[in-house]
Amino acid sequence: MNRIYLDYSATTPLAPEVFEAMRPYLTEHFGNASSIHGFGREAKVAVEAAREKLAAALGAQPQEIAFTSGGTEAGNLAIFGVAGTFAEPRHGVTSRIEHPCVLNSCSELEERGWKITYLEPDATGMISAQAVAEAIRPDTALISIMHANNEVGTINPIAGIAKLAAERKILFHTDAVQAFGKLPLDVRQIPVSLLSLSGHKIYGPKGMGALFVRRGVKLQPLLFGGHQERDRRAGTENVAGIVGLGKAAELMMADQAAESERLRALSENFWQRVQKIFPNATMNGNPASRLPAVLNLSFPGFESTALLMSLDLQGIAVSNGSACSSGSVEVSHVLRAMKLPRERAVSALRFSFGKYTTEAEIETTLEALEKILQRKSKSN
Numbered sequence: 001m002n003r004i005y006l007d008y009s010a011t012t013p014l015a016p017e018v019f020e021a022m023r024p025y026l027t028e029h030f031g032n033a034s035s036i037h038g039f040g041r042e043a044k045v046a047v048e049a050a051r052e053k054l055a056a057a058l059g060a061q062p063q064e065i066a067f068t069s070g071g072t073e074a075g076n077l078a079i080f081g082v083a084g085t086f087a088e089p090r091h092g093v094t095s096r097i098e099h100p101c102v103l104n105s106c107s108e109l110e111e112r113g114w115k116i117t118y119l120e121p122d123a124t125g126m127i128s129a130q131a132v133a134e135a136i137r138p139d140t141a142l143i144s145i146m147h148a149n150n151e152v153g154t155i156n157p158i159a160g161i162a163k164l165a166a167e168r169k170i171l172f173h174t175d176a177v178q179a180f181g182k183l184p185l186d187v188r189q190i191p192v193s194l195l196s197l198s199g200h201k202i203y204g205p206k207g208m209g210a211l212f213v214r215r216g217v218k219l220q221p222l223l224f225g226g227h228q229e230r231d232r233r234a235g236t237e238n239v240a241g242i243v244g245l246g247k248a249a250e251l252m253m254a255d256q257a258a259e260s261e262r263l264r265a266l267s268e269n270f271w272q273r274v275q276k277i278f279p280n281a282t283m284n285g286n287p288a289s290r291l292p293a294v295l296n297l298s299f300p301g302f303e304s305t306a307l308l309m310s311l312d313l314q315g316i317a318v319s320n321g322s323a324c325s326s327g328s329v330e331v332s333h334v335l336r337a338m339k340l341p342r343e344r345a346v347s348a349l350r351f352s353f354g355k356y357t358t359e360a361e362i363e364t365t366l367e368a369l370e371k372i373l374q375r376k377s378k379s380n
Helices: 016-025 038-058 071-083 100-111 129-135 158-167 239-254 256-277 304-313 333-337 359-379
Strands: 065-068 091-095 115-119 140-144 171-175 194-198 209-213 282-284 294-298 323-325 328-330 348-352
Touching (some): 016 239, 038 065, 038 239, 065 071, 071 100, 091 100, 100 115, 129 158, 239 256, 256 294, 256 359, 304 359
Parallel strands (some): 091 140, 140 171, 171 194
Antiparallel strands (some): 065 209, 194 209, 294 348, 323 328
């Protein structure tokens, strides 16, 4: 069975070019980047070269990049790093559709005495700059709103929110894990204070991420040890992982525009075909402002886990926004925040495409989906 992978929002395969860039630093170039001898200097040069590549992809300065173990740690470092610089608890603003690394961090801040306002999205999963403005209080110290949602692909007006935060002199963090490499992003034009990203979403290695920290922004570190990453993140550098992240960023930026257009065309064709197969299907998210390769679709009358498993039996990997627990379906927190009717929420599947997705795979998936829907309709 030829397997088809349509879950690129969950993770991406490691690009061959990235693996080849990493390979020497997994074998012969094994030095500790903090060592001052030749082996160490060799590793240090590779780390700094990768830092420059990542900075260039963001329009940042190399010293504004702090490498982490992934998007989750980067988000934690942004939130707790900022909170740790205040002697007394303050107020923060986030949204109900954030990734768990942000939501759970904010929940922990509440345990520490902070007050957090959780903004509700509109029906398409978007957080407006106006909603953020209305939530700001005199003691607001941090705003954290994701750039693009991982489940429905809706893109938030980050430039407007960043400008608002800058005008009010409030630190603003955006989780750009899903957006980085897929959308134009230049921190010279968008005044974010902090931006988190992850390597395994852009054909880089798992366990590797980074946090953009605008010059002048102070952070309390999460880890205490050596003086790596300008005292922002202690620990021996993962040289091979850092090299891989830098290479992945370089590759993504080289063909971002063309690949985004290709993926947008694939997803739009897929959606049009789905509507012919199943006219009652609905798209979840903002149709005009969404990631080019993410489609969250509901199939009313069906249950998403059953559809997912049926596709998996055909060798086709997709995702759903629900978790099965004790025989009941728990609706995704994102779809719940969007206040979708339960029938739509429990029947939602996320199809996400990537650089290795072909038109032939789309055709095979549509054929399989049509048979599954027809078979289950007859059995009902």
